[in-house]
Amino acid sequence: MKWIRWQGLLAFFVLSAVLLAFWFLFIDVIIKRQIEKTGTAIVGAKVELREADLTLFPLGLTLYGLRVTNPGQPMKNAFEAGRIAFTIDGANLIRKKYIIEEMAVEGVRLNTQRKSSGAIGRAKKGKGPEEEALKLLTFELPEVDEVIKKEKIESIKEIEGLNKEVKADRENFEKELKALPDEKKIREYERRIAALKGSRGFGGIVGGAGEALALKNEIQADLKRVAVFKDTVAVKTADYRKRVEAAALAPGRDVQKIVSKYSISPEGLKNLGSLFVGGRVREWVENGLEWREKLDRIVSREGKEGGAEVQKSLRGRGVDVQFHEYRPLPDFLIRKASVSFNIPSGDIAGAVTNITGDQDILGSPMRIRFYGERLKGLTSALLEGEINRVAPESPRDIINFSVKGYRLHDLLLTDNEYMTVALKEALADFDLNAEVKGGMINGHIGSAVRSALTEATVKAEKNPMLDTIAAAFSDVKAFNIDAKVDGKLDAYGLSVSSDLDRVLSGAVGGALRDKVAAFESGMRGELLEKTAEPLKELNGSFKGLIDVNGIAGERLKKFDELLAEAARGVIPLPKLGSLR
Amino acid sequence: MIRTVAKVLVVLNSGTAPGQISLALCLSMIAGLTPLLSLHNILVFFLVLGLKVNISSFMLGLAFFSAFAYALDPIFHLIGFKALSIGGLSGLWTSLYNITLFKLSNFYNSIVMGSLLFSIVVFIPLLLSLNYAIRKYREHVLTWLKKTPLAKTITASKFYEYYMSFSKLRGRL
Numbered sequence: 166m167k168w169i170r171w172q173g174l175l176a177f178f179v180l181s182a183v184l185l186a187f188w189f190l191f192i193d194v195i196i197k198r199q200i201e202k203t204g205t206a207i208v209g210a211k212v213e214l215r216e217a218d219l220t221l222f223p224l225g226l227t228l229y230g231l232r233v234t235n236p237g238q239p240m241k242n243a244f245e246a247g248r249i250a251f252t253i254d255g256a257n258l259i260r261k262k263y264i265i266e267e268m269a270v271e272g273v274r275l276n277t278q279r280k281s282s283g284a285i286g287r288a289k290k291g292k293g294p295e296e297e298a299l300k301l302l303t304f305e306l307p308e309v310d311e312v313i314k315k316e317k318i319e320s321i322k323e324i325e326g327l328n329k330e331v332k333a334d335r336e337n338f339e340k341e342l343k344a345l346p347d348e349k350k351i352r353e354y355e356r357r358i359a360a361l362k363g364s365r366g367f368g369g370i371v372g373g374a375g376e377a378l379a380l381k382n383e384i385q386a387d388l389k390r391v392a393v394f395k396d397t398v399a400v401k402t403a404d405y406r407k408r409v410e411a412a413a414l415a416p417g418r419d420v421q422k423i424v425s426k427y428s429i430s431p432e433g434l435k436n437l438g439s440l441f442v443g444g445r446v447r448e449w450v451e452n453g454l455e456w457r458e459k460l461d462r463i464v465s466r467e468g469k470e471g472g473a474e475v476q477k478s479l480r481g482r483g484v485d486v487q488f489h490e491y492r493p494l495p496d497f498l499i500r501k502a503s504v505s506f507n508i509p510s511g512d513i514a515g516a517v518t519n520i521t522g523d524q525d526i527l528g529s530p531m532r533i534r535f536y537g538e539r540l541k542g543l544t545s546a547l548l549e550g551e552i553n554r555v556a557p558e559s560p561r562d563i564i565n566f567s568v569k570g571y572r573l574h575d576l577l578l579t580d581n582e583y584m585t586v587a588l589k590e591a592l593a594d595f596d597l598n599a600e601v602k603g604g605m606i607n608g609h610i611g612s613a614v615r616s617a618l619t620e621a622t623v624k625a626e627k628n629p630m631l632d633t634i635a636a637a638f639s640d641v642k643a644f645n646i647d648a649k650v651d652g653k654l655d656a657y658g659l660s661v662s663s664d665l666d667r668v669l670s671g672a673v674g675g676a677l678r679d680k681v682a683a684f685e686s687g688m689r690g691e692l693l694e695k696t697a698e699p700l701k702e703l704n705g706s707f708k709g710l711i712d713v714n715g716i717a718g719e720r721l722k723k724f725d726e727l728l729a730e731a732a733r734g735v736i737p738l739p740k741l742g743s744l745r
Numbered sequence: 746m747i748r749t750v751a752k753v754l755v756v757l758n759s760g761t762a763p764g765q766i767s768l769a770l771c772l773s774m775i776a777g778l779t780p781l782l783s784l785h786n787i788l789v790f791f792l793v794l795g796l797k798v799n800i801s802s803f804m805l806g807l808a809f810f811s812a813f814a815y816a817l818d819p820i821f822h823l824i825g826f827k828a829l830s831i832g833g834l835s836g837l838w839t840s841l842y843n844i845t846l847f848k849l850s851n852f853y854n855s856i857v858m859g860s861l862l863f864s865i866v867v868f869i870p871l872l873l874s875l876n877y878a879i880r881k882y883r884e885h886v887l888t889w890l891k892k893t894p895l896a897k898t899i900t901a902s903k904f905y906e907y908y909m910s911f912s913k914l915r916g917r918l
Binding site: 167168169170173174176177180259260261482483484485486487488489490491 | 790791793795821825835842849853
């Protein structure tokens with residue numbers, strides 16, 4: 166007993182009690198800060214919470230006033246939730262398993278205004294493809310000379326580069342041709358053959374047979390050298406022929422490239438309406454993919470190494486090696502989150518089930534379903550989705566969103582530095598189906614707008630083309646928009662078609678086509694003039710190569726004849742094919 | 746900190762049992778080398794307060810070993826990861842992993858496991874070595890120091906007598 170310090174034991178229990186009391190007093194603030202910090206890191210913009218309240222009996226948490234900033238529009242909240250309440254399984258909590266059977270999310274509002282910016286860094290703002298495309302509609306085309314000075318003319322480089330190659334090869338082949346057996350050598354062989362044929366008597370025939378064999382071998386060796394050379398030159402010539410033909414078309418390609426950069430392509434002329442609404446559709450798709458990426462951070466789990474699962478931690482904190490659990494449970498799971506939205510049309514209710522980063526353990530995907538009907542200014546709305554990571558190596562996301570009879574007010578179709586087009590009033594049906602699988606997206610967006618009151622305002626000064634477009638927009642009462650999204654997630658293709666195309670193309674298409682044609686014609690003339698001289702030089706070099714090929718062919722033919730002549734009667738004739 | 750060091754020196758030079766000092770230092774090694782907010786450290790603090798070990802020595806040791814711990818983390822990680830990856834022990838680790846108390850202890854963390862294993866292995870040898878060192882210090886160094894003319898002069902002075910009386914009085918308060 167002399168080793169026991171009773172006051173110390175008492176101090177230990179008092180200290181433990183004080184620490185527990187301190188924890189209980191400040192845990193609400195700690196939870197609030199932690200939610201704000203983690204949420205902000207996931208969303209990439211401020212996540213704020215008015216209050217958090219932890220209860221011990223039953224063990225649960227209630228959050229009040231959650232605001233999640235829209236990272237793309239920091240002055241707006243992507244959503245707000247008035248109250249989020251749930252109880253948590255205490256027994257599993259001790260095992261570090263956060264299991265929430267049911268969560269209630271009430272008073273959710275979307276796209277609300279913020280008093281201060283919720284950005285946490287500099288917001289990304291680049292010139293979108295829509296603005297780039299619309300710039301073309303102003304048709305302030307530059308002068309052809311200016312464009313030629315400014316742009317890299319690839320065709321001239323291509324022609325000059327090819328000319329250098331052809332010229333160098335031709336010179337090399339000419340040198341090699343000089344080193345090959347020439348006309349002099351052929352005449353010498355002819356003399357020797359004639360001498361052999363002139364041999365008389367038994368002794369002459371016997372002595373001549375040995376010399377004839379030696380002569381045959383010499384001719385065969387020279388024939389082989391010439392044949393190899395001829396083959397090499399022929400292959401090169403055929404290759405260069407294709408490249409020279411392609412080089413002759415290069416100026417045309419440059420013209421197309423430049424024209425499409427500075428003006429609208431023929432396809433663009435057919436899709437004028439899509440040029441205006443395409444940017445907005447792309448924006449919606451990008452927003453959707455951004456939110457999918459954020460959800461992905463919640464439902465994706467850490468990597469596995471070997472048999473034991475290893476969670477990567479920060480330096481100095483080591484790694485957590487996870488072993489097989491006898492009764493496996495996800496580390497975090499919300500089995501069901503019931504959510505009620507307050508939108509201007511009324512309330513929409515729904516639920517999100519199986520929110521977890523361990524879907525493979527749970528064996529079920531996360532599912533989303535919201536439905537509302539007979540609302541004010543909205544006949545029906547249905548959102549269904551599934552985020553499936555049950556087999557983490559083959560993730561699959563599906564979303565179906567359908568809105569019928571939605572009364573639109575002041576929806577901006579486009580707002581750029583040249584003009585603004587807005588739907589002041591309209592009735593719209595909207596359908597979206599998309600699937601993301603194996604890093605590929607495949608989706609379709611369709612919408613039908615009717616009873617539309619459209620307002621278009623031109624910002625650019627004195628631009629009759631845009632004025633005509635604005636007038637055409639104002640007459641539009643109904644239109645459809647169809648969009649297809651296809652391809653890799655990080656480089657998907659978006660094609661938008663709309664019957665606005667027909668309206669706008671009818672209004673300004675002819676005038677735009679004439680302007681494009683004039684610009685293209687000027688550019689083609691200028692480029693053809695600039696490439697005429699290099700093309701002439703290239704053709705000259707290539708002709709020289711063809712000549713070398715011809716000479717080699719002639720020489721090969723003579724050697725073939727020489728060998729046949731020499732072999733006639735005295736020398737056994739070899740198979741000519743074997744020499745090639 | 747200077748005050749703590751001074752207190753340790755006083756204890757070292759007093760008649761306090763060597764075991765009280767060395768056990769305090771060994772316990773501080775566990776608390777200092779392993780992550781402080783681990784379950785086993787509650788037991789360490791319970792022992793420090795409940796047993797008559799020298800608290801100043803524990804505090805000084807805690808500061809000393811905590812400073813070392815960060816530099817030794819990569820080694821602890823290697824030891825811990827190796828131990829947790831031994832095939833023959835996987836059954837044991839899996840059983841412990843499924844027991845709530847052990848799950849709370851974070852034993853499956855490579856640094857917790859590595860540092861705890863290291864501390865446990867070193868505990869007894871360090872305890873015995875420190876006991877021996879303290880005894881030898883008191884036998885030789887302290888005896889020699891007390892015999893120096895300077896120490897004799899100081900201890901013989903009135904000022905030292907007053908200081909000792911004051912210290913005893915303060916100790917009782």
